[in-house]
Amino acid sequence: MESVTLPEDKLSLLDTYIRSLDDQEGMLIHILHRAQHLFGYLPPDLQLYIARSIGIPASKVYGVVSFYSYFTQVKRGEHTISVCMGTACFVKGAEQVKEALKKELKIGMDETTIDELFTLKEIRCIGACGLAPAVMVDDKVYGHMNEGNIKAVTSSYKGV
Numbered sequence: 001m002e003s004v005t006l007p008e009d010k011l012s013l014l015d016t017y018i019r020s021l022d023d024q025e026g027m028l029i030h031i032l033h034r035a036q037h038l039f040g041y042l043p044p045d046l047q048l049y050i051a052r053s054i055g056i057p058a059s060k061v062y063g064v065v066s067f068y069s070y071f072t073q074v075k076r077g078e079h080t081i082s083v084c085m086g087t088a089c090f091v092k093g094a095e096q097v098k099e100a101l102k103k104e105l106k107i108g109m110d111e112t113t114i115d116e117l118f119t120l121k122e123i124r125c126i127g128a129c130g131l132a133p134a135v136m137v138d139d140k141v142y143g144h145m146n147e148g149n150i151k152a153v154t155s156s157y158k159g160v
């Protein structure tokens with residue numbers, strides 16, 4: 001039942017990888033890396049699947065996933081939009097930029113759009129305070145953001 005939402009082809013690749021390991025429990029981090037690479041994230045049902053596959057408690061898998069910031073339990077979009085909430089940006093209206101982005105993308109923070117194009121996140125100072133309020137899309141910085149120019153930025157990432 002736990003695999004209902006997980007694509008069978010990817011599960012089978014993960015199974016093959018797990019079976020190839022001698023010390024499966026000792027290789028848990030490697031298995032999780034592999035799983036995140038395959039699925040893009042580590043949802044609870046996938047964590048449960050891995051725990052059952054190698055015969056360890058799900059709580060142990062969860063403990064590792066939540067300890068390392070590299071691992072994510074939330075599906076990420078193709079592009080990550082990071083809204084700077086550092087002091088300079090906050091003073092210059094980052095909160096309004098954040099709200100406008102949520103409205104434009106129809107998602108909350110740490111969520112991903114239905115088309116899986118964008119994930120919205122908060123970030124601390126990105127070193128572009130002179131451009132406050134700033135937003136980063138993947139590793140590209142956009143400055144002087146406001147409700148009026150948000151759409152131009154997001155549209156530039158949408159396919160023609």
Ligand code: FES
Pocket residue numbers: 084085086087088089090124125126127128129130132134
């Ligand atoms: S506070 Fe936003 S770039 Fe520095």
